[in-house]
Amino acid sequence: MKVxxxxxxxxxxxxxxxxxxxxxxxxxxxxxxxxxxxxxxxxPVKNYDIGxxxxxxIFIDNDGNEISRLVGEIDKHDLIKQIEAHxxx
Amino acid sequence: xxISLVLFLGFWAFVSLxxxxxxxxxLPVSLTIFYGQGCPHCAKEKLFLDQLENEFSNLKVRRLEVxxxxxxANLMSQVGQxxxxxxxxxxxxxxxxxxxxxxxxxxxxxxxIKQLVIAYSKEGCSDVVGEILGETTVETDSKACPETxxxxxxxxxxxxxxxxxxxxxxxxxxxxxxxAGLDSFNPCAMWVLLFLISLLFxxxxxxxxxxxxxxxxxxxxxxxxxxxAAWLNLFLFLGFIYFLRIGIGIFAIGSGIFYLREWYKTRxxxxxVTNDNQRKKIMExxxxxxxxxxxxxxxxxxxxxxxxVNLIELVCSAGLPAIYTQVLALAKLSPLQYYLxxxxxxxxxxxxxxxxxxxxxxxxxxFGFSTKYARWANFIGGIIxxxxxxxxxxxxxxxxxx
Numbered sequence: 200m201k202v203x204x205x206x207x208x209x210x211x212x213x214x215x216x217x218x219x220x221x222x223x224x225x226x227x228x229x230x231x232x233x234x235x236x237x238x239x240x241x242x243p244v245k246n247y248d249i250g251x252x253x254x255x256x257i258f259i260d261n262d263g264n265e266i267s268r269l270v271g272e273i274d275k276h277d278l279i280k281q282i283e284a285h286x287x288x
Numbered sequence: 289x290x291i292s293l294v295l296f297l298g299f300w301a302f303v304s305l306x307x308x309x310x311x312x313x314x315l316p317v318s319l320t321i322f323y324g325q326g327c328p329h330c331a332k333e334k335l336f337l338d339q340l341e342n343e344f345s346n347l348k349v350r351r352l353e354v355x356x357x358x359x360x361a362n363l364m365s366q367v368g369q370x371x372x373x374x375x376x377x378x379x380x381x382x383x384x385x386x387x388x389x390x391x392x393x394x395x396x397x398x399x400x401i402k403q404l405v406i407a408y409s410k411e412g413c414s415d416v417v418g419e420i421l422g423e424t425t426v427e428t429d430s431k432a433c434p435e436t437x438x439x440x441x442x443x444x445x446x447x448x449x450x451x452x453x454x455x456x457x458x459x460x461x462x463x464x465x466x467x468a469g470l471d472s473f474n475p476c477a478m479w480v481l482l483f484l485i486s487l488l489f490x491x492x493x494x495x496x497x498x499x500x501x502x503x504x505x506x507x508x509x510x511x512x513x514x515x516x517a518a519w520l521n522l523f524l525f526l527g528f529i530y531f532l533r534i535g536i537g538i539f540a541i542g543s544g545i546f547y548l549r550e551w552y553k554t555r556x557x558x559x560x561v562t563n564d565n566q567r568k569k570i571m572e573x574x575x576x577x578x579x580x581x582x583x584x585x586x587x588x589x590x591x592x593x594x595x596x597v598n599l600i601e602l603v604c605s606a607g608l609p610a611i612y613t614q615v616l617a618l619a620k621l622s623p624l625q626y627y628l629x630x631x632x633x634x635x636x637x638x639x640x641x642x643x644x645x646x647x648x649x650x651x652x653x654x655f656g657f658s659t660k661y662a663r664w665a666n667f668i669g670g671i672i673x674x675x676x677x678x679x680x681x682x683x684x685x686x687x688x689x690x
Contacts, residue, residue: 208486209479209567210559211656237561238568252558271558272659 205255207237212272213254260288314346314409320417322364322380324355330379333391336398355530377620384413467612468636473665476604480597485648487578501645503587507594509638516609516630523617536614540677543607547670557660
């Protein structure tokens, strides 16, 4: 499973979630994270229809299909629950 | 015997002389109360004055409502100008050439008014309001009175275990801290600081980073101070215009509903992307400013940027400062006190930005407060503004501090 993480440099919630995600990632070294910047990565933002609330986590399976997405500031517990549910895909 | 009788009569005449003088009919005394309909302190004073009028037949009381009556409000301003008084609050009592601002109870302010009535019943005194109204003339009515002075009673309340608490002295500072604290979590201009910090990390010189970041904070604080000072002066200049107070009250209710709606809408607690084009323009301008060869030009540019950004973003957070400055204008303060309150507001307002900047400069990592704080600031701020709005319309006397 891969995680596509859409953030913006000016967004406080994105900064908060970046630190939170870093801590979670250390528990799941096999998890690949791809970072996108809302202002610079215009194409992926458009293709994934990111919307108007940041940050956005998109969970992608090994076949490249979107499994689920989480928007905004998410609790660590909810993120782990999502990873545990889909990490084998 | 005869000598004794003469001595007795002489002594009686001597000790009775003052009372004979006092027995002369008391001089007419005019008292004017400028009051606001719905102001609780005014209502208390009016009751007291009713009793006083019954007690002193020579006392004539003018009762002039100023919140709904524009002519009376103008008259109050005229009286203020003539007596060189700041007439920002009611009740305002004019007796002779004495002015008493506020009313506590019959034991304090009431006693003070009664003392003046007794003194002027004996000695007489000019009636400043009567002179302006043309009811009495300066030539015929002027009497030597003590010098004009505004007397503001303290609103001291005895609370068990805490002792005497002067509410007028602490309620405005607390309100200032609470509103500024709520305003400070409004992320309207915070995003520019975070973007600037990310660009500052690219500079090799730490000293430059510190100076340029501080210039932005200083520029933001100065511009916010100027905007708020402008609001305040406008409200002070316009004074007690009924429609203005009602207008601000309605605006406050609208803002309160808006903040509560924002709280409800932003349950996902994240950053909400708005106005892409404007944001990109500001980001590009910031990059250009930092790319300046001259450090001084970059610093001035950053300060100007802070000013412009706060001007643009003011619409986003205009509710709290506008309503706060209206409440501040209702308080009876000296110009220095007004500006000190604005300074306190700005210090509290800028604090989260300062913390973000200091942590970023110390750790060399971006730092941001959770948007959950901003969301709950919207909730608490919304409720406070809503209450202030209703009070401005229906019970303005309750929020007259100072």
